[in-house]
Amino acid sequence: xxxxxxxxxxxxxxxxxxxxxxxxxxxxxxxxxxxxxxxxxxxxxxxxxxxxxxxxxxxxxxxxxxxxxxxxxxxxxxxxxxxxxxxxxxxxxxxxxxxxxxxxxxxxxxxxxxxxxxxxxxxxxxxxxxxxxxxxxxxxxxxxxxxxxxxxxxxxxxxxxxxxxxxxxxxxxxxxxxxxxxxxxxxxxxxxxxxxxxxxxxxxxxxxxxxxxxxxxxxxxxxxxxxxxxxxxxxxxxxxxxxxxxxxxxxxxxxxx
Amino acid sequence: xxxxxxxxxxxxxxxxxxxxxxxxxxxxxxxxxxxxxxxxxxxxxxxxxxxxxxxxxxxxxxxxxxxxxxxxxxxxxxxxxxxxxxxxxxxxxxxxxxxxxxxxxxxxxxxxxxxxxxxxxxxxxxxxxxxxxxxxxxxxxxxxxxxxxxxxxxxxxxxxxxxxxxxxxxxxxxxxxxxxxxxxxxxxxxxxxxxxxxxxxxxxxxxxxxxxxxxxxxxxxxxxxxxxxxxxxxxxxxxxxxxxxxxxxxxxxxxxxxxxxxxxxxxxxxxxxxxxxxxxxxxxxxx
Amino acid sequence: xxxxxxxxxxxxxxxxxxxxxxxxxxxxxxxxxxxxxxxxxxxxxxxxxxxxxxxxxxxxxxxxxxxxxxxxxxxxxxxxxxxxxxxxxxxxxxxxxxxxxxxxxxxxxxxxxxxxxxxxxxxxxxxxxxxxxxxxxxxxxxxxxxxxxxxxxxxxxxxxxxxxxxxxxxxxxxxxxxxxxxxxxxxxxxxxxxxxxxxxxxxxxxxxxxxxxxxxxxxxxxxxxxxxxxxxxxxxxxxxxxxxxxxxxxxxxxxxxxxxxxxxxxxxxxxxxxxxxxxxxxxxxxxxxxxxxxxxxxxxxxxxxxxxxxxxxxxxxxxxxxxxxxxxxxxxx
Numbered sequence: 001x002x003x004x005x006x007x008x009x010x011x012x013x014x015x016x017x018x019x020x021x022x023x024x025x026x027x028x029x030x031x032x033x034x035x036x037x038x039x040x041x042x043x044x045x046x047x048x049x050x051x052x053x054x055x056x057x058x059x060x061x062x063x064x065x066x067x068x069x070x071x072x073x074x075x076x077x078x079x080x081x082x083x084x085x086x087x088x089x090x091x092x093x094x095x096x097x098x099x100x101x102x103x104x105x106x107x108x109x110x111x112x113x114x115x116x117x118x119x120x121x122x123x124x125x126x127x128x129x130x131x132x133x134x135x136x137x138x139x140x141x142x143x144x145x146x147x148x149x150x151x152x153x154x155x156x157x158x159x160x161x162x163x164x165x166x167x168x169x170x171x172x173x174x175x176x177x178x179x180x181x182x183x184x185x186x187x188x189x190x191x192x193x194x195x196x197x198x199x200x201x202x203x204x205x206x207x208x209x210x211x212x213x214x215x216x217x218x219x220x221x222x223x224x225x226x227x228x229x230x231x232x233x234x235x236x237x238x239x240x241x242x243x244x245x246x247x248x249x250x251x252x253x254x255x256x257x
Numbered sequence: 258x259x260x261x262x263x264x265x266x267x268x269x270x271x272x273x274x275x276x277x278x279x280x281x282x283x284x285x286x287x288x289x290x291x292x293x294x295x296x297x298x299x300x301x302x303x304x305x306x307x308x309x310x311x312x313x314x315x316x317x318x319x320x321x322x323x324x325x326x327x328x329x330x331x332x333x334x335x336x337x338x339x340x341x342x343x344x345x346x347x348x349x350x351x352x353x354x355x356x357x358x359x360x361x362x363x364x365x366x367x368x369x370x371x372x373x374x375x376x377x378x379x380x381x382x383x384x385x386x387x388x389x390x391x392x393x394x395x396x397x398x399x400x401x402x403x404x405x406x407x408x409x410x411x412x413x414x415x416x417x418x419x420x421x422x423x424x425x426x427x428x429x430x431x432x433x434x435x436x437x438x439x440x441x442x443x444x445x446x447x448x449x450x451x452x453x454x455x456x457x458x459x460x461x462x463x464x465x466x467x468x469x470x471x472x473x474x475x476x477x478x479x480x481x482x483x484x485x486x487x488x489x490x491x492x493x494x495x496x497x498x499x500x501x502x503x504x505x506x507x508x509x510x511x512x513x514x515x516x517x518x519x520x521x522x523x524x525x526x527x528x529x530x531x532x533x534x535x536x537x538x539x540x541x542x543x544x
Numbered sequence: 545x546x547x548x549x550x551x552x553x554x555x556x557x558x559x560x561x562x563x564x565x566x567x568x569x570x571x572x573x574x575x576x577x578x579x580x581x582x583x584x585x586x587x588x589x590x591x592x593x594x595x596x597x598x599x600x601x602x603x604x605x606x607x608x609x610x611x612x613x614x615x616x617x618x619x620x621x622x623x624x625x626x627x628x629x630x631x632x633x634x635x636x637x638x639x640x641x642x643x644x645x646x647x648x649x650x651x652x653x654x655x656x657x658x659x660x661x662x663x664x665x666x667x668x669x670x671x672x673x674x675x676x677x678x679x680x681x682x683x684x685x686x687x688x689x690x691x692x693x694x695x696x697x698x699x700x701x702x703x704x705x706x707x708x709x710x711x712x713x714x715x716x717x718x719x720x721x722x723x724x725x726x727x728x729x730x731x732x733x734x735x736x737x738x739x740x741x742x743x744x745x746x747x748x749x750x751x752x753x754x755x756x757x758x759x760x761x762x763x764x765x766x767x768x769x770x771x772x773x774x775x776x777x778x779x780x781x782x783x784x785x786x787x788x789x790x791x792x793x794x795x796x797x798x799x800x801x802x803x804x805x806x807x808x809x810x811x812x813x814x815x816x817x818x819x820x821x822x823x824x825x826x827x828x829x830x831x832x833x834x835x836x837x838x839x840x841x842x843x844x845x846x847x848x849x850x851x852x853x854x855x856x857x858x859x860x861x862x863x864x865x866x867x868x869x870x871x872x873x874x875x876x877x
Contacts, residue, residue: 018877061877146875164846165853191875198766199759199852200721202842237719239840319622366620366649374620378644384610385645388617388625391602395578395623415641418610425605 002151008254009041009078010151012085013048014063015144016118016255019136020110021052021059026132027113029106031057037097037107038069041081049074054103071097071104086257087119123214130210131178137217138170138180142191144251145182145244149189156247161187166202168244171195172213173206203236205244219252258482260475264307265541268474271341272302273534276503278337278350280518280526286333286354288517290362292500292507294334296438297405299472300496301326304403305338307474308481316344316371322400323373323389327382327416328407328436330515332364335372344371380413382406383433387419390431401485405434409441412450417462423491424463432484433464433493436471438500440511459493471496503533562694563656563701563715564592567626570705571597574624577705580615581628582608588628588658589718608638612653616645619652624705630664631657631673631714635680646710647683654704654711660690661752661802662836662844663716669835673714677750678807680712681780687711687733688780690801690809692754695724696777699731707733714751716802717841721755723775734781742770745796745825745862748787750776750809752841753800753829753850760855771859779809787816791824796862800829800850825862829854 002010017039024030033054040049051066052059075081075093083089097104117124117133118140124130148156169181181196182189207213212231215221223245226232234241260268275298283289304324305311312318326335333353340347345360352358359368363377374385386404393400410416423431435455443449452458459466465487469476477496484492500514501507504526507516518526571577571593578600585591585603594601604611608629615625627634634642634657646653657676664671680688687707691697697715704711728737739754740761747757754775761771772794774786791797797817799810810828817826831848845851849858 014875014877021877063874063877143875143877162843164851188873189875190873193876199762202852236721237840237842240842323621325617374617375644375649378640380609381613381641381645384613384641385617385620387610388614388619389621390617391614392578392618392621392623395600395618396621415609415613418604418607419613422604422607422610422614 014147024110035070035103037071039073041075070100134213135178142180142182145247146189146191169201169204203240206233275337282350284518284523285351289333290330292513293331296498296500297436323402325382325386325404329363329376339371379410380415383419402431408437420462428491435495438498440500442514464493465490466493468495471498505529563697564589566698576624579626582611590628608633612638612641615653626654628656631660631676635676647685650685657714660714663841665839665841665844668838677803690714690750692723693720695727699728734778736783736786737775740773742772744770746772746790746794748774748799752802756852759852791822796825798827805830
């Protein structure tokens with residue numbers, strides 16, 4: 001049985017930090033850069049982390065440790081790691097990579113940008129940023145729920161175990177690039193990006209526009225009002241929508257503290 | 258308005274014709290629900306030959322008063338009225354129950370003119386009658402719907418669903434009658450399934466319930482008059498009758514719920530009916 | 545007894561209310577339309593009609609047998625009554641009235657039977673209707689329709705009114721997946737809707753299974769399998785011609801229904817196949833002669849093998865093919 005701190009660490013590692021790829025790409029921080037950037041943390045069972053392989057700006061995310069990363073941010077204490085990503089501290093972890101200043105700075109910029117985007121309580125002003133934030137959240141939530149299942153979080157695992165092969169999707173009208181989905185089958189889960197086109201998903205949470213999506217994701221609005229105003233349409237039975245909604249909030253609760 | 262003596266005697270004469278016709282039809286069919294047909298025929302006579310607004314030329318006249326004989330097995334009784342009114346051919350009575358006949362124990366509304374519902378499965382008639390009464394109100398029509406039930410039939414829960422709804426809706430354009438002949442197939446009603454206190458039950462369901470002698474035209478007529486006048490509650494008229502009334506060997510005997518009549522019994526029955534009729538006319542003349 | 549909907553439900557009742565709104569539209573022009581319910585106005589959605597035409601609506605309380613008798617009486621007087629109750633009560637509790645008062649007398653009563661199959665899963669077998677298609681199709685004079693979604697239910701209502709005689713329309717609880725988003729132009733009693741053409745196999749389906757079949761056909765297409773999908777909304781009269789054609793063209797028939805496999809759509813199709821003299825692979829999907837456990841409708845459909853996955857599996861078996869696309873379960877990052 002994991003404790004809340006562990007769930008939080010796991011979600012930061014595998015649902016939040018991977019978003020650096022999308023952010024780096026959107027703002028061009030990694031343009032022209034090559035090398036390996038790694039973030040890691042000491043957890044009770046050992047060191048865990050992930051790394052990004054950059055090749056002339058193209059980013060590949062690998063959910064494991066690299067032998068010799070060019071840039072490495074390592075958190076010696078789990079508490080520090082959690083607090084950092086909760087936004088409670090700006091104290092930096094152990095940094096290696098001053099030999100590649102360009103890459104290092106790009107990493108910091110990406111981290112800072114991620115902090116500001118995800119910590120925002122109000123929606124961004126311009127559309128491209130709105131799109132990005134929605135995409136970030138949907139990837140975060142889909143990966144987060146999948147990760148909780150893998151970790152054996154009781155309520156998520158129970159649901160996934162009983163599930164026949166089903167796909168749960170999130171989408172925003174007119175913005176297919178923000179879509180994400182989660183496939184679940186007999187205890188297994190897989191978070192994926194984009195629209196599921198093989199057949200109609202078992203359940204879809206469809207937002208009328210970016211603002212509607214943001215109001216749910218930034219928690220400025222609520223499900224019921226949005227549904228009544230038809231800004232949020234649940235395609236599929238309400239009971240299953242409620243379940244997914246609960247899991248979204250569960251992920252949120254861990255990463256917001 | 259009270260019935261005149263002449264009218265009463267005319268009704269008795271008509272009822273007598275019909276009783277004879279019932280025995281005759283049972284004889285031709287070989288057997289039939291004699292008891293229940295004879296117990297109800299007086300009330301049916303009063304309805305069809307005095308109270309009900311019908312068109313003898315058109316059994317489907319939309320404005321007609323409706324009659325639902327919920328105790329569908331008494332078809333052998335009702336059919337004599339239909340023949341007398343000319344809705345069916347008198348000769349057809351001789352084919353009752355025979356293969357290919359349109360007349361069988363339970364009259365088929367889709368085949369026999371003048372039958373407003375195909376009853377036979379007991380307990381349905383009151384609901385159907387209620388539907389017709391509701392339709393009348395919905396379409397702004399004045400017709401009255403009469404529903405005649407058997408007393409044993411009132412064992413069926415469906416009857417009470419309909420009664421509850423009728424009472425609840427104050428459906429005064431529906432008049433319920435019960436042929437309380439105190440007998441059913443397996444025995445007397447109170448031995449098989451107690452109905453008493455029977456009138457109280459109807460009252461409890463929101464009816465203005467009355468019990469009258471089911472062989473007394475004047476009494477039945479007064480009850481119907483009272484029922485028609487009431488606008489606050491629907492009425493139930495419990496007709497206290499004798500199963501097989503008029504045929505001495507059948508009267509009051511539950512075994513004549515359904516029985517066979519051969520030539521000998523037919524002759525005896527007719528003799529009994531003649532005597533019964535004479536006595537009743539005498540009583541009316543003397544009164 | 546009533547139903548408690550979650551507040552989320554109340555904002556998404558469109559598929560269930562479609563038929564009720566259609567009825568209101570028609571009733572606006574046709575004064576013969578009246579409606580009845582047995583204390584289920586809210587659940588069957590006929591409450592919509594009640595609000596618009598209170599004088600043409602009758603609530604009989606919890607007394608279904610009475611309701612059907614009354615409907616018969618009303619129809620005998622020239623009205624067109626629509627009864628609205630749960631399919632289980634329509635087909636079991638009040639069957640004597642349906643049989644004797646309505647079908648035998650060929651009266652113009654239109655029966656809306658809702659919460660069909662296991663759609664009211666949480667309520668358990670007392671409220672599941674898993675035998676009604678079989679029961680109702682044995683009634684002479686009765687037309688039996690099983691629409692797939694709200695729009696088809698509305699079309700069924702229109703067709704029912706135009707039809708002279710009793711009609712049984714079987715619908716779900718109201719949370720159907722949409723099969724006909726634009727509605728249906730040419731709904732005809734006795735004529736199946738060809739939703740997808742194909743010659744590898746044919747899904748003959750009705751009600752909740754139609755959506756499953758469409759999704760299954762789509763997924764199978766990606767594997768190169770072309771499945772035909774027939775929305776057999778008319779169980780009676782049955783489109784025998786189209787069934788025979790499907791048998792001939794595809795040689796593999798899979799029926800699916802939210803109903804027992806005994807005597808329902810599967811049974812009806814089997815009768816046609818057997819009499820046709822043509823050979824084919826044949827499989828009936830549905831509830832395998834058992835009472836259903838409690839659960840959400842979608843889960844029960846999965847348990848009974850009539851959801852998309854169930855149909856795909858059956859299709860593959862029919863084609864004797866096995867696909868494994870289960871290797872990569874890593875999250876995409």
